[in-house]
Amino acid sequence: MSEPRVIFHVDMDAFFASIAQLDDPSLRGKPVLVGHDGPRGVVTAASYEARPFGCRSAMPMSQAKRLCPQAIVVGVPGQRIRETSGALFEALGEFSPVVEPLSVDEAFMDMTGTERLLGEPAACAQRLRRTIQQRLQLTASVGVAPNKFLAKLASDHHKPDGLTVVTADAAEAWLAALPIGRMWGIGRVGEQKMLERGIKTIGDLARMDDQWMRNFFGNEASHYQRLARGVDQRHVVPDHRAKSIGHEQTFGEDLRQPDAVRRVLLDHVEQVGWRLRRRGLRAGRVTLKIRFGNFQTISRSATLDQLTNATADLWHAAKALFDQWASKSYRPVRLIGMSAGALDHGEGQLGLYDGATKQRNAQVDAAVDAITDRFGKRAVTRGGTLRPPKRDETQ
Ligand SMILES: [Mg+2]
Numbered sequence: 001m002s003e004p005r006v007i008f009h010v011d012m013d014a015f016f017a018s019i020a021q022l023d024d025p026s027l028r029g030k031p032v033l034v035g036h037d038g039p040r041g042v043v044t045a046a047s048y049e050a051r052p053f054g055c056r057s058a059m060p061m062s063q064a065k066r067l068c069p070q071a072i073v074v075g076v077p078g079q080r081i082r083e084t085s086g087a088l089f090e091a092l093g094e095f096s097p098v099v100e101p102l103s104v105d106e107a108f109m110d111m112t113g114t115e116r117l118l119g120e121p122a123a124c125a126q127r128l129r130r131t132i133q134q135r136l137q138l139t140a141s142v143g144v145a146p147n148k149f150l151a152k153l154a155s156d157h158h159k160p161d162g163l164t165v166v167t168a169d170a171a172e173a174w175l176a177a178l179p180i181g182r183m184w185g186i187g188r189v190g191e192q193k194m195l196e197r198g199i200k201t202i203g204d205l206a207r208m209d210d211q212w213m214r215n216f217f218g219n220e221a222s223h224y225q226r227l228a229r230g231v232d233q234r235h236v237v238p239d240h241r242a243k244s245i246g247h248e249q250t251f252g253e254d255l256r257q258p259d260a261v262r263r264v265l266l267d268h269v270e271q272v273g274w275r276l277r278r279r280g281l282r283a284g285r286v287t288l289k290i291r292f293g294n295f296q297t298i299s300r301s302a303t304l305d306q307l308t309n310a311t312a313d314l315w316h317a318a319k320a321l322f323d324q325w326a327s328k329s330y331r332p333v334r335l336i337g338m339s340a341g342a343l344d345h346g347e348g349q350l351g352l353y354d355g356a357t358k359q360r361n362a363q364v365d366a367a368v369d370a371i372t373d374r375f376g377k378r379a380v381t382r383g384g385t386l387r388p389p390k391r392d393e394t395q
Pocket residue numbers: 011012013014015105106
């Protein structure tokens with residue numbers, strides 16, 4: 001029998017909003033919405049003060065402002081997010097070599113077998129939280145569990161500034177009692193449908209038969225069935241060993257406006273670009289994943305002319321795929337995802353040619369800065385203008 005795994009899920013609390021409040025004391029204690037303040041803007045993050053009003057990330061900005069008219073809307077502090085994220089991942093790397101970033105402020109860590117070195121998982125997680133708090137002046141919530149699915153649910157359990165430990169023995173009962181709304185990927189509409197059918201907890205969902213699951217989840221049925229039963233064998237895969245790097249988001253409600261989806265897609269592209277550059281990886285392929293309210297999921301891929309990790313190149317490819325689909329067959333979107341594949345790991349170079357790698361990274365940074373200069377800061381920061389790089393306009 002294999003030894004039970006110990007997985008941490010680390011998630012910064014309202015990361016973007018907390019950074020804005022840290023940097024501008026006048027925002028502290030007030031409802032803050034981070035994102036693009038336009039008719040089709042989407043909330044990237046809501047401070048904890050805005051949440052009692054119902055404001056959530058991935059919600060249309062116009063809706064959030066209706067719910068909380070006194071909220072202060074601020075743009076995304078891109079540079080500070082990258083800096084702070086760098087410091088976060090440096091800290092995580094000191095606790096485990098197996099860290100899988102999910103976004104700039106969220107990661108899985110495989111802590112299996114670290115007890116002798118780092119102590120009991122609960123104490124270790126507490127120390128990690130203290131380290132983050134001291135270095136970043138920001139709080140993180142951590143979930144500790146035997147697999148990724150449970151760890152992610154656990155980090156959300158006592159948010160913000162929380163620690164939840166779910167042991168292998170307690171996992172089944174703990175999961176079964178959670179409200180159905182906590183299930184990944186179903187959105188608010190999915191939750192409503194389940195409640196109408198009398199499914200109130202994840203335990204209720206776990207008891208539904210195969211046929212029912214197929215009717216509800218389509219070809220995703222067995223995936224959701226396993227998760228509802230707390231079974232998740234997926235490994236924690238650090239970016240430098242990944243076959244692809246992706247980012248996706250499920251919306252509380254289906255997004256009816258293609259522009260709103262485009263803005264979120266740009267966020268994803270930035271996250272993915274950041275992860276590639278961090279690891280010195282380059283991608284040869286871009287894939288979009290689009291899911292609808294009935295869980296039907298489609299994907300669209302394109303091979304890139306050349307390997308790249310520049311946000312502008314990735315965005316150009318992702319936007320072209322999206323526009324191609326949206327112009328012909330747009331319908332409201334529940335989930336949008338973007339991933340970069342056919343990764344070039346630069347094997348044989350890293351380490352041997354450390355100077356060359358450094359130089360290459362510097363060139364990439366310079367390229368990103370140049371794009372920023374040419375197309376304005378908003379071309380490469382979240383929620384910005386969606387104008388593609390100039391050379392695309394001449395093609
Ligand atoms: Mg977070």
